Amino acid sequence: MRQIILDTETTGLNAATGDRVIEIGCVEMVNRRLTGxxxxxxxxxxxxxxxxxxxxxxxxNEFLADKPVFSAVANDIRDFVQDAEAIIHNAPFDLGxxxxxxKLLGLPPFREHLGGVIDTLYEARQMFPGKRNSxxxxxxxxxxxxxxxxxxxxxxxxxxxxxxYLAMTRGQNSLVxxxxxxxxxxxxxxDRIDFATxxxxxxxxxxxxxxxxxxxxxxxxxxxxxxxxxxxxxAQESSATADPANKA
Numbered sequence: 107m108r109q110i111i112l113d114t115e116t117t118g119l120n121a122a123t124g125d126r127v128i129e130i131g132c133v134e135m136v137n138r139r140l141t142g143x144x145x146x147x148x149x150x151x152x153x154x155x156x157x158x159x160x161x162x163x164x165x166x167n168e169f170l171a172d173k174p175v176f177s178a179v180a181n182d183i184r185d186f187v188q189d190a191e192a193i194i195h196n197a198p199f200d201l202g203x204x205x206x207x208x209k210l211l212g213l214p215p216f217r218e219h220l221g222g223v224i225d226t227l228y229e230a231r232q233m234f235p236g237k238r239n240s241x242x243x244x245x246x247x248x249x250x251x252x253x254x255x256x257x258x259x260x261x262x263x264x265x266x267x268x269x270x271y272l273a274m275t276r277g278q279n280s281l282v283x284x285x286x287x288x289x290x291x292x293x294x295x296x297d298r299i300d301f302a303t304x305x306x307x308x309x310x311x312x313x314x315x316x317x318x319x320x321x322x323x324x325x326x327x328x329x330x331x332x333x334x335x336x337x338x339x340x341a342q343e344s345s346a347t348a349d350p351a352n353k354a
Contacts, residue, residue, distance in 0.1 A: 107136070107137055107138075107191065108134070108135075108136050108189070108190045108191070108221075109134075109135045109136075109190055109191045109192070109193055109224075110132050110134055110135070110186070110187050110190040110191070110192050110193065111132065111133040111135060111192075111193045111194075111264045111265075111267050111268040111271065112130070112131070112132050112133075112187070112192050112193070112194050112200060112264060113130075113131050113194070113195070113200065113260045113261075113263040113264040113267065114127050114129060114130050114131075114200045114203055114204065114260055115127075115128050115129040115159075115162075115163040115165060115258060115259070115260050116128060116203055117151050117153060117154070117155045117156060117159055118155075118158075118159050119156075119159075121202050121203045121205075121206040122202075122206070124153065125156075125203070126151035126152070126153060126176070126203075126207070127149055127151070127176060127203050127204065127207055128148065128149050128150075128151050128155065128163075128165055129147065129148050129149065129163070129165060129259070129260040130145070130146070130147050130149070130179075130183060130204075130260050131144070131146045131259070131260030131261030131262070131263065131264040132144060132145040132146070132183075132186055132187065132261075132264060133261075133264045133265055133268050134186075134190075135193075135268060138272065140268060144261060144264075145182065145183065145186040146260065146261040147173075147174065147182075147183070148165070148169070148170060148173040149170070149173055149174060149175065149176050150170045150171065150172075150173045150174065150175050151176075152175060154167060155167055155170075162258050163258040163259060164258075176207050176210075177211055180207070180208065180213065183204075183216075184213075184216075184219050187219055187220060188219050189219070189220070189221045190220065190221055191220065191221050191222040191223070191224060192220045192222070192223050192224070193223075193224045193226060193267065193268070193271050194223065194224070194225060194226070194267075195225070195226045195227050195263075195267055195270075196225065196227040197223050197224075197225035197227070197228075198225070201217050201223070204216035204217075205217060224271075226244075226267060226270065226271055226274065227239060229274060230244055230274065233274065234247070241263060241266060241267060241270065244270045244274070245266065245270060248270060248273040248274065249273070250266065250269045250270050250273055252266055
């Protein structure tokens with residue numbers, strides 16, 4: 107499955123009133139693995155950038171003066187995303203701008219070239235209702251480093267979003283998903299993983315914790331009238347069981 111993680115920067119907030127795309131960044135992912143292929147353009151919008159927008163992304167009119175206009179890069183953008191599923195944070199915003207850019211050139215809407223769209227902002231709101239779900243907030247929540255992000259930037263944000271998306275959708279497979287034999291396929295009867303290569307942290311129960319555990323089991327045994335299927339262990343026995351060296 108081919109997916110494109112995409113982000114844009116713009117002159118302002120409203121494509122319908124004349125704001126334009128000034129930067130686009132795309133990162134390619136195939137079968138949940140980043141390929142290293144990217145697409146990145148700065149674009150001359152042929153209009154002034156709002157001061158508020160400059161404060162967010164730091165891109166100035168002077169910097170864009172010698173950059174190509176959108177019509178010069180439209181075909182490259184279309185070819186890069188063709189038939190791929192786009193992953194975008196707050197997709198209606200970026201798609202609205204790109205659709206308008208294509209409309210100004212007399213081309214079909216940008217989204218018609220995509221195989222589908224995943225809005226990570228929408229998905230995050232389903233996963234974390236009532237919480238902040240900006241890209242920075244998701245980085246903090248999911249353990250994705252964004253310390254190098256001082257200003258917004260389309261390619262940088264697309265690269266960060268790729269990591270956030272993988273973290274959001276990895277679920278219980280995160281421990282071993284990248285250790286699977288690359289030659290295996292989902293249809294294989296057995297998907298072998300060498301757990302001997304995993305460096306797992308083992309926390310052993312303290313004597314106090316083991317004694318408390320033994321007391322809980324003893325209490326359950328007493329409450330059942332001796333009908334439990336275990337014999338409440340002593341603290342020493344609980345500590346010995348917690349030691350992985352005692353596993354068969």
